[in-house]
Structure formats: C-alpha cells, structure tokens
Amino acid sequence: MLQLSKEDLVKAYTQMRTIRDFEERVHDEFAGGEIPGFVHLYAGEEASAVGVCMNLNDKDNIASTHRGHGHCIAKGCDVKGMMQEIYGRSGGLCGGKGGSMHIADLSKGMMGANGIVGGGPPLICGAALTAKTLGTGAVAVAFVGDGGSNQGTTLESYNLAKVWNLPAIFVVEDNGYAESTASAWSVGGGSQVKRAEAFGMEGFEVDGHDFFAVYEAARDVIAKARDGGGPSLLHVKLNRYFGHFEGDAMTYRGDGEVDGLRQKRDSLVIFRERVAETGLLESAELDEIDKSVAGLVDEAVSESVAAPPPTREDLTTDVYVSY
C-alpha cells in the first residue's frame, strides 16, 4: 500500500467510484426502460478490475466477460463512449453495433467484453503470444467468472499458456453465482488455486473486496509474467450487488444477502477506511472525487439520451476491412 503514490490512490478510488456510479445508474435507467438488451452489472466487484488493471498499461491486453463495464473503465475506456454504446448510439465506443456485452477499445488494450462465457481466455493467450513473439514486454489478462472457470476453453487455455510459457494471467472472479447456480456447487474441487497448480501455474486466493490485496497479488504475478516467468492465476472472491442480468429477481439469493454485503463488504468503504488510516488522502478529497464522478455519469447519461442512433448506412459497414 505504501508503494502507491497519492496520485495512484486517487486514480484507483476514482475508477472504483466511477464503476459503482456507472452501474448504479445503468441499473436505474434500465429499470426506467431507457436501455435496451441484456445488461450485466459489475457493482460490488470494483476492487478486482481496478486492483488488477492499476498494474497494466495500454500495451497490455485484457479480455473481459459479459459483466464487462468495470473492466472497461479500469482499463481506461472512455466512460461517455461506453454509456453511449450501452444506449446503442452512433457515438458509442463501438458505434452502437456492439452494446453492453461487446464494448471494446483495442487502443487501450481492452479486447472486449464477451457474450460467450469462457470466450476470453483463448484470446488473451493470443495477445500474450503477440507480446512474446514481438518482444514488447507486455502481458495479457483474462477475467473470467466462476461460471467461465468450468468452460473447456478456460482449462485448455491454462494448459496452452503453460506449455507455451506465455505472459498470461487468469483472474477468476468468483462472485458466488454462475447465473443462478452457486459456485459452491458448480466448481468441482472448489479451489481455483488447486486447478492452477494442476497445470503447473502458481495460483493465489485473494479477497476481492480489498483493493490493496488484489493490487499486490496482481502486481507480483504480472511482474513475474513480464519477466518471462509464465502464467499465473488469481482466485478473487467477491460479490455482485445486482442480479445476473438486469431483470433478474434474484430469488436464488438468501434473505438479506445483498443488503448485508452492501453494509459489510463494500470495496469503496473498505478503501476509504484504509487510506484514512495512512493519512494519504483526506475524506474531503474523496468526497470531491465522488461529486466529480457523479457529474461525469450524469453527463454521460444525458448525452447518451440525446445522442443520435446509427443510420441505415451503418448497418452494412465494418463487417470486413475489404470485401
């Protein structure tokens, strides 16, 4: 924690707050009928995306999941462009052609949210191979859920990353549920770390509500990968505040489960407590960040509502580079 500058801490908190506000607002707007399609929210998991991505630069690539907004923000995607994308506007990051599940910005090393569970791990093996082949020193990170951890693509990717000795990191974000199915039931053997070890990788279990724990664990495995030390895995245990998708009544969750989490396991609250202990950031400075983030999200929504949709001409462009 002491290795982080004040500037870094401000950045980390700003991103976490942005994710939280963004998702809470999308939740409200979706409920109001403003947002079309399938939307999966990341609120509650902020410390994972930000704790990992604080160790990355634009040359490093990440692949995300259907629950991708947090990873996008943490990797530096433009927040207003994201919101417009979620609204299906031509000014969105993907011109309104991708939507919530396919937000990407390759210039920031964000290889896309992904509508296919387990879609990302093979892709980041490729990004890691590019880094290794071209000697760029970059790494690649796959975020995958506890559901995705059971896909063959993920397990094959562990093996490929190991046998090719790729600068790849697999971050299993275990929020306890694959859709409505508990990971306590669906993950055979229970431990993602043991799975990593079975493939000859190092694996670490991390408290995903604690930014600093995630940051430090990610820092070590990323440094090792950059050094040619090969792939590793982080099993990040965390919780989501909302349903699998917006509209999920969450009848599978226990009574008061989410309320309890919001009170006791809020990564933003935990972060504020930790920085207050060190005296590096005053509470007032953090309040200022909260305000400025709220303003940004407000603007993102109002601009998205007013922005024009794509046109008929956009329907058939961007399928091929040339055809």
Add this chain to the structure above:
Amino acid sequence: MSGAAIQAITMPKWGLAMEEGKVSAWMAEEGAAIAGGDEILEIETTKITNVFESPVAGVLRRRVVGEGETVPVGALIGVAAGADTPDAEIEAFITDFQANFVVEASDAAAAPEPEMITVAGRQLSHLVMGPEDAPPVILVHGFGGDTESWLFTQPVLAEDHRVFALDLPGHGRSEKTGAALDVAGMAALLADYLDAVAGSAAHIVGHSLGGAIALKLALDQPAKVKRLTLLSPAGLGAEVNIDYIDGFVQAERRKEIKTLLQQLVADPSLVSRDMVDKVQKYKRLDGTTAALRALAEAVFPGGRQALVMKDKLAELSVPVQIVWGSDDAIVPPSHGDGLPASVTLHRFDKVGHLPHMEASGDVNRLIAG
C-alpha cells in the same frame, strides 16, 4: 500442278508450350489451288489464334481435320497434291501417315527454356534459340510484353539465326524491383545485354516501346547495330494511347484485361482465353504493377512519349525498316508518315498493334530478308 507430289500439311508448333492446336476455321475449300504462303486455315492455340499459311503448293485435296477439332503438333491436318492425283493414292498417303504418326513427346529437356542472366546488376530472363554461329538477332518486346510476344517469330528466325529474346526489367520473369529506366536507360541496358550474349553487332528487332529502345540504341551506339526492324514503334511521335497504358497498369480482372488486349489487334477474336490468363498471371506477380507504373511514368510522362527521335532517323547508316498495322490503336500509324527515304516502311491493312502476331508470316520474311 498436275503430277505434283502428295504433300502433308501438319499442325505447326508455335512457341515452346504448344503441344496441340485446334483448327478453328478452314479458309480454303477442298479442290482449291493453293500457293505457298496462302492463308489456308486458322489455328487456335492456348496462346492465341493465328492464321496458318500453307507451307506447300498444289491443290488442297483433303481437309483431314475438321473445324473445331484439336490435334497434336505434327499431326496431319490436310493433304495437297496435283489435281489429277487419284483419290486412292491420297487415301493411301493418309492411311500411311496416320499409321506412322507418333505424337512428339513433350520433351521439355530438349526444348530451349528461358534462363536468368545478370546484366548491369539486373536479373533478367531471356530465351535463346538457333545455331550458335548464326548471325545474331535480338528481339525487344514492348510495354507489358515478354519473350513470348515472339512465339510466332523466334522459332522461325532461329532456323538460320541466333535469336535472343529478353524480358525487359519489370516484365516476364525478369526482376520487378530496381529503379525504373527511361528509354535511354533501357537502351543502355540493351547494349550491355548485347555485349553479354552476342559476339558482334546484331540485327535489332523492336516492337512498340521496344522499337524506341532499339532505335535509341542504334543512335547512341551505332557500332552495335547491324540492322534495325521496328514494329509499330514508339519513339517517332509524341502521341500514345495512354488510356491503354494506364488501363494495363491498373487492370486486375479478367474482363478488363481481355478488353485491353483486344485493343491490340485488328480482329478481337484473336485474343484467346489463355492469352488473357497469361497476362493476368503476370500482373499478379509481386512488383509487376509498381514496375509498370514507374516505367509508364518514365517513358510516357503526362501521357505523352518523352523521347521522339523521328528527325534522327536520317542519321542512321544501317538499314532500317519499319512495319505498321493500319489499324494500330496504340501508337498512331501516322507516326510512319514522312520518314526519310533511307527508311523502308511496310504497312499492313487489317492489322493492329501486333503485326508480328497478326501477320507473322509476312513480318518474319521481312525480318529474315
């Protein structure tokens, strides 16, 4: 003609790759009197369709191969004899010929093959035919052409000449890299090539842009040139069909190429599918388009010929003949007007920009003569 011996008319071999030919049309009826050199049929090869001049004189007694039929090189396609030679003797001749006819094995080892040669640091491809001690002839193709432009010429001349055909840089199998040369640069390279392959001054035959290059060589280094034959040459006027040139540089698709090639000849049906195919294959090679574009810019800047040498023709002391098709759509036939008396001009009606293909018999005789 009575009493003339029975003579076989057989499928000719035009070019190295020709293994068979199709009789696309007969131009003489059975019973017609034919003289040597008469156009008696059209033969379609994989490269081009060409008229076939009778190698024999007499009465055409039998068309052995019907229109539309394809037979191997050397096969009997017709029989000439005297008008009074009995039919039975004609039949016996045919039976005997067919019984003894053996398809010439496609003997790649024996046939001359193009070879690579380094000239002034450039990798060039060339094809050499004919007896080593025979007088040298050098064939220089035009823009976008190659050694195969001479497929009706080189084998015929090679009977009593040492005939060298080269691919200019950017053409055929020669290098597609390196800076583009203008006409003077090409002429200097041609001089180096001549020094490398021929022991003495040579008869230079140039077609189109190759004609300008040959002429420039004769003006700059007259000692290297014994005789000059220019076919539809560039270098005698400023105009050139630049739309054709630009089109050829850019063309990729079969239809574009076919339309362009048809502009080269008076009779568009002469352009065969394989001729189009061959040009398309050449155009696909890495570097071809860039090389042709650079060459076009060097020799036809602004759409006009950069080098006009008409007023210098009179300076030449070697024999010069110029051949032009009246229907040439690429280099205006009017560039052949007002030549000095020392230059002989031969014009051919119903011939376009490729007299050595469209009137190969006549042109071959002019070159050999």
Add this chain to the structure above:
Amino acid sequence: MPKKSFRQAINEALAMEMRRDPTVILMGEDVAGGMGAAGEDDAWGGPLGVTKGLMPEFGRDRILDTPISESAFIGAAAGAAATGLRPVAELMFVDFLGVCLDQIYNQAGKFRYMFGGKAVTPLVVRTMYGAGFRAASQHSQCLYPVFTHMPGLKVVIPSSAYEAKGLLTQAIRDDDPVIFFEHKVMYDDEEEVPDEAYTIPFGEANLTREGDDVTIVAIGRMVQFANQVADKLEGEGIGCTVVDPRTTSPLDEETIIECVEETGRLVIVDEASPRCNIATDISALVSEQAFSALKAPIRMVTPPHTPVPFAAELEDLYIPSPERIEEAVRSVMGAQA
C-alpha cells in the same frame, strides 16, 4: 515454369510470406512435430507433410506446435491476430470445427463489426476437407458452407496448385479472417507454379473452360471433374463454361450470372452435403437474378444427405463423379444420358 504440387505450392506460400513479414507465424497440432520428444525434430511437418521444413528455417518461436486443444489455440490465433500478428492456424481437419467454432465465428469473425470497425483480425485458418481418402465420417466433410454462412469470414477453396499459392498468399496478406480449405486428395496434384510471390484477389471467379452451351459452376476439387467433362463434351460439340468461384465468401455473383446469361443452362457441382450448400445458394442466386435466361431447370450435382461413408465402394458412390456431372450436362441439353 517449374511444376509444383499443391502441397509444395502451399508450403512455398507460407515460407515466402514468413520471410517477407516477421509477424506471420504458424501454429497447429504437429505443424513441425516431435515437440518435446526424444527423436527427430520437425518429425511430421503436419500430418501430410505440408509444413515440413518450415520449422528448421523459422524456428520454434514462429512455427508453434500446440497441444490438442483447438479451442485454445484457434482462439489464441484470433487474439494474436487482433493484437498485431498474422497467424496462420492449422485446423488439421475441418471436421474438428465442432471444438473451436466459437473462436472462429463468434470471436474472430465478429470483432470488426462488434467493435465498430476498430478491429483488424488478419487470421488464416488452414484446414483439410473432402472425401476420397477413406477417412470416414469425421475426417472427410466439406464444411465450407458453414463458414460461408457467417458474416465476417472469408472462405477460400483453391482448385489447383497455382491457385493455392496465390490465394494463400492473398489470405495471409488479407486483413480479414480467412478460412482456407485444402482438399486432402489434391496434395500431389502438380501444375506450373511461378517461383515468385503472387496474389489472386478474392471474389473474382476463374473461368477454367469457356463454351456456349452450359455453365458448370464447381467448387474446389470438383473443378477438376468439371474440366474433364467439359473437355470430353467439347469433342461432341457441347460447349461448357466452367466457373471456379475460388472464394465462396466473397462470391463473384456477377461472373456466375453473366455466364448463365450467355449459356442459358446451369449445372452446379458441390461436394458438400446437399441441404444449404453452395449449390443451393448459387441456384437461389441464379433463380432470382437470371431466371429468364434459363432454358432448362438448374441441376445440382452433390453427394446424398448422409455422413461420408468409409467403405471404398460407398465413398466412391458418395462423391460427385465426372459421370454424374456429364449426365447432368446432357440432361440440361435436353438429351438422355
């Protein structure tokens, strides 16, 4: 010009592009072979020796043997393509697409559209297809219609050695994902292939024969059969134009329509299963755009709607034969076989 086999043509295109562009890499199961084993290195060069010799020249950093994990390595190829390499991934048999289709069509094929035109994915997947090898149901299929159906992918099916080198070179230089089909019984077929690099553009059909009476559109290996039939019938005065589309996506609709308008009769030969294959697609195209030019119903020559059988007698019956093509041509000419 030197004669080379279909196998050599492909090997040469790979080698030349790898020399030309250091971002071109090759990956697949046993593309070199012998990885980690005690014996010979470059032991296989692919199961049929197509990539033999590349590893000694380019090294194991660019010729990557993979575990048998198509999902992971085809996906890795997609990810590498989106991040700066030009990977050529070998899917040994196209029948294995069942274990890696997601990476091809949901990922690589859609990046560009989903990401609003910002992604470039220069991926080539080389794959063996086709019956005639007595390789039975799971190693013999012609699955190019599956990929042709999917926007974002380009589908290339070369019909000869010359075509293979030029089309593969184009595929590697192309900025879109390309599925490149190699018919396993064609590897030893020889023809003249230039030593130089050259490209054949996608979306321009080749006319391998020209005639006035019947248009035969044939795919991949079937082009050879169609040529045989055209040559035979020419002697009888039936002129056939043989159209080799070369690529089914993009498809040169214009040439097909033009040829049908010139001949008025159409036979389509496709080794793929008959429902929703290229023959049905072209038939629909011609029915819609050139119906009035047709002098006879369109004939499709395809296998039956069955898996590819093993027994030689059955497999020979399964594959469209020159005899069946000839019968179809005669039938559209109005004559009995």
